[in-house]
Amino acid sequence: MCEIDLRPGGTWRYVVHEPGDGGGYDVAFHGEFREVRAPHLLVTTEVHEGMPPATALDTVQFDEDEHGVTTLTLDVLHEVPAHRDAQLATGMEGGMQVSMDRLEELVTRGAHRPDQPPPASPPA
Structure with missing residues (x-):
């Protein structure tokens, strides 16, 4: 499940199903968009549901070089080192x-x- 309101002040939430014994389990995250500068920058808060309350600040940056290769950089900033360590x-x-x-x-x-499987290529 994924919900996204992609605008400053908008919220997001996604749930990932992890397979495992007994049918697996769900892992959920949510946050708020702080900054959106398409197509180069997203700054959001992030809360890992089910963990002690700890909000991280995520900065996702997309940089394209002169050859058209894009590098994605993700920085996650926790206010408290113990929260970072718990997430890791x-x-x-x-x-x-x-x-x-x-x-x-x-x-x-x-x-x-x-x-x-990927879509079939059209016949030549």
């Missing part, structure tokens, strides 16, 4: 890497669902 202890780095790999695949192969 969840294994979120591995999950973020999976998400970044899927994004790279989407950008390089074209839009299709990662759980579905």
